[in-house]
Amino acid sequence: MDTKQGPYPPNQGFTNPGAFPQTGFAGGQPSGYGAGYGAPPPAAGFVFPESSHTGYNMPPNESGGPKPYSNESGSSYGDDLHGIDFSEKTIRMAFIRKVYGILSVQLLLTTLLIALFVLHDGVRLWVRQNYAFPIVTYVIAIVLLFALACCENLRRKSPHNMILLGLFTLTYGIVIGVVASHYHAKDVVTAAGITVVVCVGLTIFSFQTKWDFTMMGGALFVCCLVLFVFSILAIFMGPTFQLFLAGAGALLFSVYLVYDTQLMIGGNHKMSISPEEYIFAALNIYMDIIMIFLYLLRLFGSRD
Numbered sequence: 001m002d003t004k005q006g007p008y009p010p011n012q013g014f015t016n017p018g019a020f021p022q023t024g025f026a027g028g029q030p031s032g033y034g035a036g037y038g039a040p041p042p043a044a045g046f047v048f049p050e051s052s053h054t055g056y057n058m059p060p061n062e063s064g065g066p067k068p069y070s071n072e073s074g075s076s077y078g079d080d081l082h083g084i085d086f087s088e089k090t091i092r093m094a095f096i097r098k099v100y101g102i103l104s105v106q107l108l109l110t111t112l113l114i115a116l117f118v119l120h121d122g123v124r125l126w127v128r129q130n131y132a133f134p135i136v137t138y139v140i141a142i143v144l145l146f147a148l149a150c151c152e153n154l155r156r157k158s159p160h161n162m163i164l165l166g167l168f169t170l171t172y173g174i175v176i177g178v179v180a181s182h183y184h185a186k187d188v189v190t191a192a193g194i195t196v197v198v199c200v201g202l203t204i205f206s207f208q209t210k211w212d213f214t215m216m217g218g219a220l221f222v223c224c225l226v227l228f229v230f231s232i233l234a235i236f237m238g239p240t241f242q243l244f245l246a247g248a249g250a251l252l253f254s255v256y257l258v259y260d261t262q263l264m265i266g267g268n269h270k271m272s273i274s275p276e277e278y279i280f281a282a283l284n285i286y287m288d289i290i291m292i293f294l295y296l297l298r299l300f301g302s303r304d
Contacts, residue, residue, distance in 0.1 A: 092266050095275040099264055102165070102282040107289065110173040111192075117177030118188050124181045134178040137171050144168035148283055155279040165279055169286070176290060180297065187301035194300070195293040202254055206261035213259045214271040220259060223252050243299060250295035257288040 117123055127134060148155045148164055155161045180188050206213075227249055234242050264281045266272030273281050 091275050095278060095281075096264060098278045099281045099285070102278065103285055106165075106169045106282065106286045109169050110176060110290070113170075113173035113177040114180045114188065114192075117174075117181040118183075118185050127178050127181055134175060137174045137178075141168055141171040141175055144171065145283075145287075148279065155283075156276055161279045165283065168283075172290070176294070179294065182303050183297060183301040188297065191293055191297035191300055194296050195289065198254060198292060198296075199257060199289050202257050203261055206258045207265065212262070212268075212270055213255070214262050216255070216259060217271070220252070220256055224256075227252055246295045246299040250292055250299060253288050253291040253295065257285065257292065260284040260288055 117127065144164055144167055148161070148168060154164060227245070230245055231249075234245050260281070263271060263273045264285070
C-alpha cells in the first residue's frame with residue numbers, strides 16, 4: 001500500500017522511538033538530535049548537563065566555584081572590566097594635571113608682579129613712599145588665605161573658589177613684589193633660579209621616592225610654630241641668627257613641599273587629598289614655593 005511521505009524526511013538511524021527516555025521531555029518527544037522538526041521546547045523541570053550548558057569548563061577555585069581567567073599581568077579580567085583601579089588612577093592623574101595647571105597660572109602671575117615691582121623704577125619708588133598700600137594688600141591676602149583654607153564650601157564651590165584663589169594670588173603676589181623690590185634685581189633673579197631648581201628636584205623626588213612623608217604632618221606643624229616664634233625673636237637678634245633662621249625656614253618649607261606633593265599624589269601613601277580639593281592642593285604647593293623663595297632671597301640677597 002502506498003504511503004504518503006511528509007514534507008520532512010524521516011528520522012534515519014532511529015528505528016525505535018520508544019527507546020528514548022520519556023521523562024523530562026514535553027509531549028514525550030526528545031529534544032536532542034534525532035527529534036522531529038518542530039518539537040516543543042524542553043519542560044521546565046529539565047536540567048541541561050553542565051558541559052553542554054557552559055560550553056567550556058572553567059578550572060575551580062579554592063572555594064569550589066569557577067576561577068576567573070587572568071591576563072598576563074596576573075590581574076583578573078573581571079577587575080579590568082569593572083575598572084576600579086584604572087578609574088581611580090585616571091581620576092588622580094586628572095586631579096594632578098588640574099592642580100599643576102592652576103599652580104602654573106599662579107606662579108606666572110606672581111612672577112610678572114615681582115618683575116613689575118623690581119624692574120620698574122616708578123612703581124618701586126611709589127611703593128616705598130606709600131606704606132599703607134602693601135599693609136592693606138597683605139591684610140586682604142591673609143583674610144582670603146584663611147577663607148580658602150578654613151571654609152570647605154568656599155574652596156569647593158565653583159566658580160567662587162577660582163575667583164577667591166585669583167584674588168588671593170593677585171594680592172599676595174603684590175605683597176611678594178613689594179618685598180622683592182627692597183632687594184637688588186640680580187639677587188632676586190638668583191633666588192628665583194635657586195627656587196626653581198630646588199622645587200623641580202623636590203617634586204621629582206616626591207614622585208619617585210618610596211619614603212612616605214605624609215605621616216610627618218604633626219612634626220612639620222610643630223616645627224612651623226617654632227620657626228614662627230624664632231622669627232619674632234629675630235627682630236632683636238643679629239644678622240648671623242637671621243641668616244641661620246632663613247636657612248632653617250628654606251629647609252622646613254622644602255620638606256613641606258614634599259609633604260604636600262605626596263598628599264596630592266595619593267596612591268600608596270598613608271594620607272592623600274580628595275580629588276575635589278584641587279584648590280586646596282594648589283594653594284598649599286603655591287605657598288610652599290613662595291616661602292622657599294622668600295627665605296632664599298633673605299639668605300642670599302642684600303637689601304637695596
